[in-house]
Amino acid sequence: MRKVEHIGIAVNSIADAGKIYEVLLNTLVYKIEDVESEGVKTAFLQSGPNKIELLESASPGSPIAKFIEKRGEGIHHIAFDVEDIEAEMARLKAAGFVLLNDKPKPGADNKLVCFVHPKSTNGVLIELCQGIK
Numbered sequence: 001m002r003k004v005e006h007i008g009i010a011v012n013s014i015a016d017a018g019k020i021y022e023v024l025l026n027t028l029v030y031k032i033e034d035v036e037s038e039g040v041k042t043a044f045l046q047s048g049p050n051k052i053e054l055l056e057s058a059s060p061g062s063p064i065a066k067f068i069e070k071r072g073e074g075i076h077h078i079a080f081d082v083e084d085i086e087a088e089m090a091r092l093k094a095a096g097f098v099l100l101n102d103k104p105k106p107g108a109d110n111k112l113v114c115f116v117h118p119k120s121t122n123g124v125l126i127e128l129c130q131g132i133k
């Protein structure tokens with residue numbers, strides 16, 4: 001794990017939350033991207049080396065819809081940047097972590113991603129991200 005790649009925040013509306021985070025971070029949303037496979041619309045803001053990913057559900061029953069239904073808006077996951085996602089997945093699997101996908105899958109912002117179940121990580125959903133060159 002090289003660094004925190006982004007913090008994912010579940011929100012009801014990326015338009016409304018985007019405006020709030022633009023004032024808070026004194027920067028602008030630099031990308032809005034739908035990730036159909038996840039049933040989510042994402043908005044990204046960069047503040048220094050830190051990235052915030054706002055996540056709005058795009059379909060009922062999506063992970064974000066279920067999360068907000070159960071817990072309301074708030075921090076959804078922490079994503080880490082990795083050099084070699086397949087090697088990291090194999091390392092974590094061998095170490096007993098529960099991976100939520102058995103192969104890297106396309107994520108937002110030009111990444112390959114894999115999620116680790118929160119039950120393996122003290123209740124925090126973890127995402128591994130490898131940039132697609």
Ligand SMILES: CC[C@H](C(=O)O)C(=O)SCCNC(=O)CCNC(=O)[C@H](O)C(C)(C)COP(=O)(O)OP(=O)(O)OC[C@H]1O[C@@H](n2cnc3c(N)ncnc32)[C@H](O)[C@@H]1OP(=O)(O)O
Pocket residue numbers: 008035038040042053055063064066067070076077079100106107108109111113115117118123124125127
């Ligand atoms: C990939 C695009 C983008 C990117 O960065 O590139 C994204 O980040 S997309 C983000 C949205 N996609 C995902 O989150 C995919 C991975 N998530 C999942 O597979 C599910 O959400 C899962 C397995 C974490 C939970 O799904 P499930 O259907 O089991 O929902 P439950 O409500 O039954 O949850 C079971 C259990 O887990 C707890 N939970 C759920 N979500 C979270 C969370 N974000 N953080 C911590 N804990 C979470 C939930 O409270 C339940 O716990 P329990 O004690 O049983 O109540």
Ligand SMILES: [Co+2]
Pocket residue numbers: 006008053077079127
């Ligand atoms: Co993410």
